[in-house]
Amino acid sequence: xxxxxxxxxxxxxxxxxxxxxxxxxxxxxxxxxxxxxxxxxxxxxxxxxxxxxxxxxxxxxxxxxxxxxxxxxxxxxxxxxxxxxxxxxxxxxxxxxxxxxxxxxxxxxxxxxxxxxxxxxxxxxxxxxxxxxxxxxxxxxxxxxxxxxxxxxxxxxxxxxxxxxxxxxxxxxxxxxxxxxxxxxxxxxxxxxxxxxxxxxxxxxxxxxxxxxxxxxxxxxxxxxxxxxxxxxxxxxxxxxxxxxxxxxxxxxxxxxxxxxxxxxxxxxxxxxxxxxxxx
Numbered sequence: 177x178x179x180x181x182x183x184x185x186x187x188x189x190x191x192x193x194x195x196x197x198x199x200x201x202x203x204x205x206x207x208x209x210x211x212x213x214x215x216x217x218x219x220x221x222x223x224x225x226x227x228x229x230x231x232x233x234x235x236x237x238x239x240x241x242x243x244x245x246x247x248x249x250x251x252x253x254x255x256x257x258x259x260x261x262x263x264x265x266x267x268x269x270x271x272x273x274x275x276x277x278x279x280x281x282x283x284x285x286x287x288x289x290x291x292x293x294x295x296x297x298x299x300x301x302x303x304x305x306x307x308x309x310x311x312x313x314x315x316x317x318x319x320x321x322x323x324x325x326x327x328x329x330x331x332x333x334x335x336x337x338x339x340x341x342x343x344x345x346x347x348x349x350x351x352x353x354x355x356x357x358x359x360x361x362x363x364x365x366x367x368x369x370x371x372x373x374x375x376x377x378x379x380x381x382x383x384x385x386x387x388x389x390x391x392x393x394x395x396x397x398x399x400x401x402x403x404x405x406x407x408x409x410x411x412x413x414x415x416x417x418x419x420x421x422x423x424x425x426x427x428x429x430x431x432x433x434x435x436x437x438x439x440x441x442x443x444x445x446x447x448x449x450x451x452x453x454x455x456x
Contacts, residue, residue: 199294199352200232202375205272207231207261212247219265221248229261230276230290238286247274257285269308269335271374271424278312278357280368290372291353301343302378305354308335308371312354316345342377379453387449392441399440403451412452413438419448 200206208228209220223246226235235242237257245259248266252258260266261274269275278288290312296303303314303321309332314321323338357370386402401413410432414425428440440447 197294197349198297199292199375199377201230203272203373204230204261204274204276207247207274209247219248219263223247223249232294233290233292235259236289236291240286255281257281257288259288267308267371269371269373271306275306275308275371275373278370278372280357283368285368287355288357288370289353289355291351293349293351295349296342296345296347297377298347299379300346300377301341303340303342303352304337304374304376304378305372306335306337306374309333310357310368310370311338312356312370312372313358314340315351315353315355316342317350337374339378395443396441397443399442399447400437401440401449402437405434405436410434410454411436412454413440414450414452415440415442416448417442417444417446425450 207220207230209224211228212220212222212224223244225244226233226242229245229247235245237259242259245261246252247261248263249260250266252260258279260277260279262270262277263274264270267275267277276290278290280286280288302324305312311323311327314323321340321342323340325336325339327334327336327338354372357368387399389397389399392398403411403413405411411434412431413428413433415428416423416425428438430438440449
């Protein structure tokens with residue numbers, strides 16, 4: 177018997193508000209890497225400016241504003257502090273085009289600070305980001321916001337989404353900062369490294385998906401997913417066939433799915449779904 181797995185995920189709610197600018201490039205995927213590619217080498221490699229590679233963000237090492245960072249550079253010397261954008265080939269972890277790595281070479285190195293000013297949408301309760309290795313300290317308007325699910329040392333190498341309660345800042349224009357990386361040292365190759373990806377603001381409650389499935393001939397399963405609509409918003413149902421880093425979320429055909437019901441057919445032993453909601 178085939179088992180269909182249902183993955184209930186918090187909705188992404190990105191609203192355009194008239195009294196402040198929305199946050200941008202939260203997945204680090206808007207990088208302009210055109211000057212790092214050639215027809216014979218389409219994969220970007222080298223270094224470029226923060227303005228091009230991290231649009232929307234400012235990056236500091238200590239109090240020094242950084243003007244550049246690396247892209248897909250696997251042989252950087254271990255005795256230096258550096259920031260690097262890496263794709264799936266570089267890290268094996270990236271959910272979109274890129275993830276960001278921030279590395280402190282020693283306990284005496286200054287902390288990295290990644291910051292952006294924008295508006296946290298009304299109705300938002302949580303902020304989450306996808307991390308690997310050490311956590312970054314999250315500050316909003318200078319106030320430290322602790323994670324709701326702090327990671328224990330034995331889970332250091334786990335690919336994890338950390339969650340933060342930002343409901344007190346909803347509807348306000350704020351400065352969002354990620355500061356670090358901080359953690360134990362003395363592990364060759366792992367001193368003060370943090371990987372950041374997929375920063376998302378989440379609505380207060382998860383959207384619960386109703387689901388029915390019917391086995392068909394030749395090992396095919398027909399699945400009907402139903403969900404409540406948020407008026408005036410676009411809804412997109414996404415799927416992946418596993419939760420390991422080798423799989424990525426993909427939109428089902430026919431997006432946006434604004435009817436409140438989507439039918440999917442597949443032949444695998446399991447499939448995970450999530451519903452995302454965004455402004456038109």
